[in-house]
Each structure stands twice: as C-alpha cells, then as structure tokens.
Amino acid sequence: MLYYSLKRFALALLVALTVSLISFSLLYISSDPAIAMAGETATDADIEAIRQLYGFDRPILVQYFDWLQRALAGDLGQSYYFRTNVSALIAERLPTTMTLGVTAILFAITLAVPLGVAAAIRPNSLIDRIALFLSVMGQALPSFWFALMLIVLLSVNLRLLPTSGSDTWLHLVMPTVVLGYYAAPAIMRLTRTGMLEVLSTDYIRTARAKGLRPPVVLFKHALRNAIIPVVSLAAVQFGFMLGGSIVVETIFALHGAGFLAWESITRNDLPTVQGLILVFSLFYIVLTFFADLINAWLDPRIRIN
Amino acid sequence: MKRSYKMPLVTVALAVGLSSGAYAGKSDDTLNIAFDRELESIDNYYNTAREGIVISRMVWDGLLYRDPKTNEYLPNLATSFKWVDSTTLQFDLRQGVKFHNGEPFDADDVVFTLNYLADPANGAKPQNNVNWWKNAEKLGDYKVQLNLKTEFPAALEFLSGPIVMYPNEYYSKAGPEGMALKPVGTGPYQVTSVEPGKRYRMKKYDGYHAGSPKGKASIGNIVIRTIAESNTQLAELFSGGIDWIWKVKPDQAERIKAQGQFTVKNSSTMRIGYLNFDASGRHSKNPMNDVRVRRAIAHAIDREGIVKALVKGESIVVDSLCFPSQFGCTSDVPKYDYNPEKAKKLLAEAGYPNGFETPFLAYRNRDYAEAMISNLNAVGITTKFEYLKYAAFRDKVQDGASPFNFGTWGSYSINDVSAITSHFQKGTKDDYARDPEVIKQLEIGDTSVDAQVRKDAYKAALTRIADQAYMFPLWSYNTNYAFTKDVDFTPTPDEIPRFFTATWK
Numbered sequence: 158m159l160y161y162s163l164k165r166f167a168l169a170l171l172v173a174l175t176v177s178l179i180s181f182s183l184l185y186i187s188s189d190p191a192i193a194m195a196g197e198t199a200t201d202a203d204i205e206a207i208r209q210l211y212g213f214d215r216p217i218l219v220q221y222f223d224w225l226q227r228a229l230a231g232d233l234g235q236s237y238y239f240r241t242n243v244s245a246l247i248a249e250r251l252p253t254t255m256t257l258g259v260t261a262i263l264f265a266i267t268l269a270v271p272l273g274v275a276a277a278i279r280p281n282s283l284i285d286r287i288a289l290f291l292s293v294m295g296q297a298l299p300s301f302w303f304a305l306m307l308i309v310l311l312s313v314n315l316r317l318l319p320t321s322g323s324d325t326w327l328h329l330v331m332p333t334v335v336l337g338y339y340a341a342p343a344i345m346r347l348t349r350t351g352m353l354e355v356l357s358t359d360y361i362r363t364a365r366a367k368g369l370r371p372p373v374v375l376f377k378h379a380l381r382n383a384i385i386p387v388v389s390l391a392a393v394q395f396g397f398m399l400g401g402s403i404v405v406e407t408i409f410a411l412h413g414a415g416f417l418a419w420e421s422i423t424r425n426d427l428p429t430v431q432g433l434i435l436v437f438s439l440f441y442i443v444l445t446f447f448a449d450l451i452n453a454w455l456d457p458r459i460r461i462n
Numbered sequence: 463m464k465r466s467y468k469m470p471l472v473t474v475a476l477a478v479g480l481s482s483g484a485y486a487g488k489s490d491d492t493l494n495i496a497f498d499r500e501l502e503s504i505d506n507y508y509n510t511a512r513e514g515i516v517i518s519r520m521v522w523d524g525l526l527y528r529d530p531k532t533n534e535y536l537p538n539l540a541t542s543f544k545w546v547d548s549t550t551l552q553f554d555l556r557q558g559v560k561f562h563n564g565e566p567f568d569a570d571d572v573v574f575t576l577n578y579l580a581d582p583a584n585g586a587k588p589q590n591n592v593n594w595w596k597n598a599e600k601l602g603d604y605k606v607q608l609n610l611k612t613e614f615p616a617a618l619e620f621l622s623g624p625i626v627m628y629p630n631e632y633y634s635k636a637g638p639e640g641m642a643l644k645p646v647g648t649g650p651y652q653v654t655s656v657e658p659g660k661r662y663r664m665k666k667y668d669g670y671h672a673g674s675p676k677g678k679a680s681i682g683n684i685v686i687r688t689i690a691e692s693n694t695q696l697a698e699l700f701s702g703g704i705d706w707i708w709k710v711k712p713d714q715a716e717r718i719k720a721q722g723q724f725t726v727k728n729s730s731t732m733r734i735g736y737l738n739f740d741a742s743g744r745h746s747k748n749p750m751n752d753v754r755v756r757r758a759i760a761h762a763i764d765r766e767g768i769v770k771a772l773v774k775g776e777s778i779v780v781d782s783l784c785f786p787s788q789f790g791c792t793s794d795v796p797k798y799d800y801n802p803e804k805a806k807k808l809l810a811e812a813g814y815p816n817g818f819e820t821p822f823l824a825y826r827n828r829d830y831a832e833a834m835i836s837n838l839n840a841v842g843i844t845t846k847f848e849y850l851k852y853a854a855f856r857d858k859v860q861d862g863a864s865p866f867n868f869g870t871w872g873s874y875s876i877n878d879v880s881a882i883t884s885h886f887q888k889g890t891k892d893d894y895a896r897d898p899e900v901i902k903q904l905e906i907g908d909t910s911v912d913a914q915v916r917k918d919a920y921k922a923a924l925t926r927i928a929d930q931a932y933m934f935p936l937w938s939y940n941t942n943y944a945f946t947k948d949v950d951f952t953p954t955p956d957e958i959p960r961f962f963t964a965t966w967k
Contacts, residue, residue: 192853201860201891203589206582238502239658240638308697320697321689410689412500412660420500420690425853 162449169445173438180434181221181427189213190237190425211237224431233435234428238421243432247414251436253323254406254413257332258398264337265344266391273348274380277356288349292342304335304408321410332409336402340394347390351383385452392448393441400437487705488948488966491682495961496689496704500659503642506626507579507586515624515875515958517686519676520664522626522647525553525572526618527675530954533787533877535618536675539567539627539648548613548911555604559671561629562652569600574630576608588874591624613909615916616878619789623875650679650962662686679962681949699724699944706945708959712774715942727943728775729953732785733872735830735936737763738886740865741895748865749818756931758808760798762841765936767800768833775940782924783883783935787955790879790907790920795928805841817842823867824848825855830936831868860891870939875956879920880908887927895932 184190191208208214212223227234233243268291276288311331312320322328355361356379364374399414406416414433421429487493497513506518525540537543540553559567576598579586586592594617596609610617632646645653648671651664664686666679687704689695696714698704700723710718710726719726737759739750749755765779781798784791809817822845824831835845845866850858858864873881886892888904900923907919927933943953951964 189853189857192856202593203587206585206589210585240503240508305693305697308694313697313700316701320701320703321694322687408691408694410687410691410694412688416690 162446165449166442166446169438169442173435173442176438177225177431177434178221181224181431182217184422184425184427184430185217185220190427224428228431228435233432236421236426236429238424238426238429243428246417246429247432247436250412250414250417253411254399254402254415257329257336257402257405257411257413258395260329260333261336261398261402262340262391262395264333265340265394268337269341269345270348270384270387273345274352274375276345276349277352277383278375280353285349288345292345295338295342295345298338300335300339300404301408303338304331304405307331307335308408321408323409323411323413328409328411332402332405332411336398336405340398343390344387344394347387348383351386352379355379355383381455385455388451388455389445389448392444396437396441396444399440487702487946491966493681493684493949493961493964494703494705495684495686496695496698496707497686498688498690498692498695498709500688500690502659503638504645504653504656504658504662505638505641506624507584507592508638508642510587512875512957513686516961517662518624518626519649519958520651520684520961521645521649521653522628523649523674523676524622524624524626525555526622528619528622528877529675530956530958530960533789535622538622538674538676539572541673543618545911546607549610551608551610551617552601553606553608555606556671556673557604559648560669561632561646561648562667563629563632563646565629565631565646567627567629567648568603569606571627571630572606573598573600574634575628576606576625578628578633579625591620591874594620613911615908615911616876616880619876619878650674650676651684660688676960676962680965681961684961699946705949706943706951708941708943710942710944712772712942715775715944718944723947724944725947725949725951727945727951727953728940729943729957730776730778730938730940730955731872731957732787732875732877732955733870733939733957734780734783734785734882735827735868735870735939736783736886737834737934737936738859738864738867738869738892738894739932739934741930741932742897744862744894744896745865749812749814749820750865752812753930754808754812755814756934757798758805758812758841759838759843760931760934761801761808762805762843763834763837763934763936764800768830769937772827772829772833773937773940775942777937777940779937780935781928783886783927783933784879784920784924785873785882785938785955788873788877788879788882789913790883790917792917792921792924794921795925797928798931798934802837802841809841809843814842817844819844819846820866821846821848821864823850823855823858823864824869825850825852826870827868834868862894868936872939872957875958877956879924880904883920883923883927884908886933887923895927895930897926897930897932900926900932 191204191213212220224234235241236243236246239246272288272291276285279285308320308331311318318330319328361374361379364378402413402415403419406413407419418430418433421433499511499513501511501514502509504517506514506522523539525538526535527538528535539556539559541556543551543553546552555569555572561567576595578584579592580595580597582589594611594614596611599607601607626647629646633641643656650667650670652667653662653664655663664684666682670678689698692711695704695707699707715726718724739756740748741750741756743751769777769779782791782793782795786793809815820843822835828849831847835847838845859867871882884904887895887900889896889901903919903923907916907923910916941957945951948967949964950967953959
C-alpha cells in the first residue's frame with residue numbers, strides 16, 4: 158500500500174513537472190510576453206524595457222529552470238501584471254474557488270448518489286428514467302448555457318438570486334448548481350452501475366437470505382462496496398472543479414483562481430499561470446492520494462494487499 | 463477548458479419576458495458601473511488600460527484639461543501657462559486646492575510628480591507619456607517650470623490628459639503599492655475602498671476646487687465592478703444590479719434599444735482601422751510594392767458597405783490616416799471610392815490581370831477582415847488569412863514579416879496627429895513605406911510649436927500617404943453605452959466616460 162502510494166505520488170509529481178514545462182513552452186512560443194504585458198498602447202521602448210527587466214531575452218530553458226529553482230524554494234515569483242507576489246495572489250483567490258468547489262462537489266454527491274442508488278434498486282422504473290434523464294441533461298448541457306438560463310430565470314425574471322459576485326452565500330447558489338450539476342452524471346451512473354453489480358452478487362443474496370433488513374443490506378453491505386470507484390471519481394471531479402471552474406467563475410464574476418487562470422493566460426502573465434498550474438496539479442495529486450486512503454479504509458482488501 | 467459562450471443573452475431575456483425596473487442607483491445615489499477587465503493597478507502611472515484612464519479622470523487632475531466638446535485646453539490645477547521658448551513651459555498654479563487626504567496642493571507636488579515620472583527607473587507606463595521632458599523646477603510656491611528635452615508640440619495635450627498630479631508627501635511614503643490600495647488625488651471623486659481587480663468604491667469629493675473646468679460631481683457615489691462576461695453585464699443591467707455598461711456589441715445594443723427600458727447611446731471613438739501595405743519591399747518583392755496594386759485594393763474595399771452592415775453606430779469612413787478631431791488631421795487628401803471595375807483595371811495595368819495571392823494578417827474584428835477578403839476576391843485577389851493574438855500580430859508586423867495587414871489604432875486618445883501618423887509613417891518599426899518625404903514632413907510637424915507650420919507639414923505628409931496609398935484608412939470605431947433611464951450621461955469621442963458630468967434625472 159505504502160509502496161503503491163509512493164509510486165503513484167512520484168508519478169504524479171513527474172506529471173506536474175511535465176505539465177509545467179509544456180505549459181511554460183507553449184505560453185512562451187504563442188507570443189512575446191513583453192508585448193502582451195506592455196499592452197496595445199505601449200511603445201517599442203516600453204516593450205524593450207520589459208523584455209530586459211524580466212529577462213525574456215534569455216533562452217526559454219534557462220528561464221524555465223530559473224523559475225523551477227525558485228518554485229522549489231517556495232517562491233513563485235512576481236505577477237507580471239499585478240506586480241505582486243504570485244503566492245499571495247493565488248492565496249487571495251483560492252478561498253472563492255475552494256468554497257465553490259466544496260459546495261459544488263457536495264451538491265453533486267447529494268444529488269447523484271441517492272439517485273444512483275434509487276435507480277439501481279428499481280432498474281428501468283420511473284425513478285431510473287428520471288435519473289437517466291437528469292444525467293443525460295447534465296452531460297449534454299454546456300455549463301455556460303445552463304448558467305445563462307439560470308441567470309435569466311432566477312435573477313432577471315424572478316429576481317430571487319443575485320446575478321453575479323460572491324458577497325453572500327446567495328451569490329454561490331447558482332454557480333454551485335451549475336458546477337455541481339456538470340459533475341453529477343458521472344457519479345450518478347457509476348453509483349448505479351456499481352450498485353447493480355454488487356446487488357447481484359452472492360454475498361448480498363446471502364445477506365438477504367439471513368433476513369437482514371433491506372436498509373442494512375443496501376447501505377452497510379452493498380453501497381460500501383459500490384462506492385469505492387465513486388470515491389476515486391469524486392476526487393478527480395473535485396480536482397476538476399478547483400482547476401476547471403473557469404467558465405463558471407467568469408460568467409458569475411467570481412474572482413477565484415479559475416478566473417485568474419483564464420485572465421493570466423490571455424495576459425501572458427507567465428509566473429501566475431505557472432503558479433496556478435502547479436497548485437492545480439498539486440490538488441490532483443493530493444486528492445488522488447486521499448481517494449486511495451479512503452478506498453483502503455472502505456475496502457480492507459486494498460490495505461492487506 | 464475555456465469555451466465560447468457568446469450566447470446573445472438579450473435574445474433569451476427578451477424571449478422569456480423581461481420584468482422591468484431597476485433596483486440600484488438613483489434611490490441610494492449610487493451609480494453602479496461594470497468594467498470588463500481587471501486593472502493591474504489603480505495607480506494612474508502603472509496601468510495601460512482604458513478603464514485606468516477613466517478612473518484617472520475621476521480621481522486626479524492635470525495642470526490643464528481638454529474640453530471634450532471644443533478640444534480647447536483649459537486651466538485646471540494651473541491657472542495659466544506660457545511658452546517661455548520652444549522647450550520651456552511655465553505654469554502658475556491654483557491656490558487653495560487640497561488633496562483628498564487634506565494635503566495642500568502646491569509647486570512641490572508638481573515638481574515631485576513630474577521629476578518622479580521623468581526618471582525611467584520608476585518605470586511609469588506608458589513611457590511615451592512621460593519621456594518627453596527633462597525635469598521640472600520650482601520657481602515659487604505656486605509657480606513651476608517644465609524643461610522639455612526637445613520641441614514637443616503635443617505637450618499641452620499630454621498635460622491636459624494622462625499627466626495628473628500626485629501628492630508629494632503621501633506618494634513618497636506610500637509609493638505605487640500604497641497608491642494602488644488607497645489612491646489620493648485632487649479629482650472630483652475620492653476612492654473610499656479598493657478590492658484589487660474586483661471592485662472600487664468612490665464618493666463625491668465635497669472639497670473639490672470650484673475653479674475646475676471639470677465641474678463638481680453630481681452623483682454621490684460610484685461603484686465600479688469587474689464583470690468579464692458581457693452577457694452577465696447585461697443580466698446585471700436587466701436585474702438592476704448594474705446601472706451603466708459600455709462596449710455593448712452592436713446587435714445587442716440594437717435589441718436593448720428596441721426593448722425601450724434603457725438608454726442606449728453610441729459614440730464614435732478616436733480608434734481607426736487601416737490596411738498597411740509593404741510599399742517599400744521591406745518584407746519581400748511582392749505585388750504591394752506597386753502603387754497601382756495598392757490603389758486597386760483601396761478601390762476594391764467597400765468601406766461604406768462594411769460600416770453600414772458591420773461596424774454600425776456613429777462610425778464613419780475615414781480617408782486620411784488620422785481621426786478627424788485630431789490636431790493636424792485633414793480629410794482634404796486623394797480619396798478612393800468603391801469601384802471594383804477600376805480596381806481590376808489597375809491590377810491589369812500592374813501586370814496582374816488575373817489577380818494574385820497574398821498573405822493577410824489581422825488581430826481583431828474577424829468579420830470585418832472577412833468582408834474585406836470577400837471584396838478582394840471579387841477583383842481576383844485571394845488571401846492566405848492569418849488571425850493572430852495582438853502580441854503575435856504586432857511581433858510579426860514590426861519584424862517586417864507582413865506584406866499586407868489589417869490593424870487598428872486608438873492614438874492613446876491623444877487628440878494630435880503625431881499620436882498616429884507619425885507613429886506609423888516616420889520610419890518606425892510599423893512603417894512599411896519609409897518615404898523620406900513623408901518622414902521629413904512629419905518631423906517638421908512633430909517638432910514645431912507653430913500651429914500653422916505643423917498643420918501644413920501634416921497636410922503634406924497625409925496627402926502623400928493617401929496619394930501613394932502607403933496605408934489605407936478604413937473607418938472609425940464606435941462604442942455603445944447602455945444605462946438606466948434615471949441617469950443623464952453623454953459619451954465623448956475620446957472614449958473616456960466622464961462620470962463627474964453625469965447627473966440623475
């Protein structure tokens with residue numbers, strides 16, 4: 158278990174490193190960061206000054222290793238755009254993204270797991286059809302469309318919720334629903350499939366034959382086994398929500414890390430983009446690691462192996 | 463990860479039936495405004511965004527102020543000025559003016575600000591706003607002298623716009639970081655809170671000096687929020703969260719206008735579009751080297767048609783490489799009407815009876831570029847079209863790697879021809895003509911302080927540019943503003959909304 162985890166961890170770190178090198182190169186190759194930073198109204202003198210100030214005239218590999226060395230020492234550098242410390246900038250934006258990510262994954266699990274279980278108990282019933290409909294909708298609806306529809310209905314027409322911003326918990330309702338609903342179908346379908354599979358196994362038949370009450374069979378024996386792949390999936394989905402809430406954050410004007418990532422990419426703010434990529438990669442690594450631990454706790458066989 | 467979500471929300475909103483009335487605004491004397499981009503810093507000298515210029519006009523004052531209607535330079539923090547010689551300007555300063563933090567305004571503030579900006583080590587942006595004077599000297603408590611590096615006729619334009627005065631005592635302690643979090647100026651609005659990149663709150667400055675040509679602000683409070691997505695801005699406008707938005711797309715503006723619940727205004731801006739040709743063969747030997755081909759292209763483009771169908775609003779076709787309001791701009795230059803037959807004839811004369819293929823670069827307004835491509839196809843010219851991000855476009859053009867491109871220029875809202883014609887045609891990196899005659903005339907215009915000499919020189923340069931079709935001016939741009947009917951707001955062609963002149967109805 159420990160060896161397996163360490164191996165996974167090392168592999169994930171390698172992935173993070175590769176991703177950062179590739180993203181660094183792509184950002185650099187796509188255009189001259191000095192011009193992007195200087196803005197459309199800048200003169201040649203401004204651009205040249207920026208180029209020298211930030212060392213953009215050096216070879217890209219030298220720039221990358223310079224960044225890496227400092228990043229490993231905990232210094233993510235200065236944002237080219239905001240002229241502030243990248244770590245501080247990310248730390249300032251992260252709470253919004255984390256809050257949204259946590260509420261969205263909770264919403265997704267609360268919606269998807271009970272529906273998945275219900276659908277598995279009564280396959281092909283009305284509830285199964287509703288679950289199927291909801292999951293197909295969740296996957297088919299582009300999140301930007303869904304977000305705009307909610308805004309039109311709940312903010313513009315009914316005036317029940319604020320349109321954008323993050324001042325109160327009410328501001329988080331629509332973003333949570335949009336982001337969570339996007340993650341729900343996969344969790345729902347996996348719960349349903351897992352439950353169907355487990356419910357047809359011998360030990361469940363035995364449990365039922367012993368006369369155990371249906372809820373005990375369902376939740377203590379069946380769900381505990383069926384939920385294992387769902388935990389891994391939810392971890393990945395959570396990671397996706399933290400790093401991939403760009404569309405939702407942009408539409409709802411939430412100034413989180415996702416919006417910062419998008420804005421930084423368009424501004425060629427390399428240190429901020431690199432810092433965010435590092436943070437998002439670390440999220441995946443940590444979440445995957447925790448998913449393994451939870452699975453080991455749920456299934457003793459993983460621990461023993 | 464990023465998807466395109468250019469869904470016309472207005473259509474949706476109208477389709478599902480819109481409830482009416484705005485909540486925010488007049489009732490609590492607060493004008494809620496949405497900007498679509500985060501400012502890197504609210505400090506006037508450390509951002510290059512237009513939104514920064516807008517905020518600058520509200521929070522700070524310059525020595526002079528250009529009246530946006532008459533384009534006249536009026537005294538503001540200075541009560542009078544005089545040219546001692548062609549490189550020396552003297553200012554008498556207004557007495558009794560106080561900064562928002564109570565610091566009195568005097569010559570020390572002016573000398574400090576101007577000398578701070580003149581030092582390149584301080585990195586004020588953009589450098590061309592601040593790199594034309596040597597230093598400033600104190601001649602008395604309320605009298606200063608500005609020593610220019612060389613003749614710089616656009617000095618008054620800069621001093622009436624981007625160059626604003628900072629409090630010396632506060633800024634020498636707080637620096638750009640402090641100013642970015644707690645801005646202090648003498649302007650009609652004072653900033654009460656800054657959430658960087660997210661929200662700025664301002665209130666009317668009650669102690670604003672009475673002699674200012676800007677006038678005292680009428681609206682009590684202003685809140686500026688960053689909302690990047692245009693559809694969300696519209697939703698906020700409809701739901702009453704925001705009172706004022708700008709840069710509304712033409713089709714959306716038309717629908718909002720038709721719906722009748724908000725005021726929609728359109729104003730031409732100083733930005734113009736242009737085609738730039740490789741006249742001097744900087745890129746290669748190519749068809750653009752021939753003046754007949756350049757003229758043919760000028761006749762092939764249906765500017766009127768494109769303005770009417772796509773650019774819309776108050777935009778106009780421009781014939782000269784400048785915006786009409788700019789000092790030195792004249793439209794009395796050779797013109798090219800839309801005439802595909804004449805274009806074909808000119809191409810045949812140049813040895814291209816069946817047209818040719820050319821690379822064609824653009825970085826914005828893909829639809830306009832495609833309309834022009836269609837015009838070019840009609841006379842036999844086919845294009846290898848490349849649509850790039852601005853930074854990549856600029857790189858390529860300035861490296862001499864583009865025989866033919868479509869660009870735009872906003873002149874930094876500087877109402878002087880030197881901010882555009884000289885930028886493109888005075889032997890600069892953007893100059894693909896490199897015509898010694900044009901360069902000579904622009905040099906005369908850029909360095910003389912005699913208005914007539916300048917006008918004559920610019921006219922000569924602009925006439926030659928048009929005649930030789932070194933660059934082909936297309937049209938001016940425009941901006942749509944949409945706002946609550948409760949507010950009275952008038953846009954200006956320099957694209958700098960002046961909220962201190964706005965009032966509640």
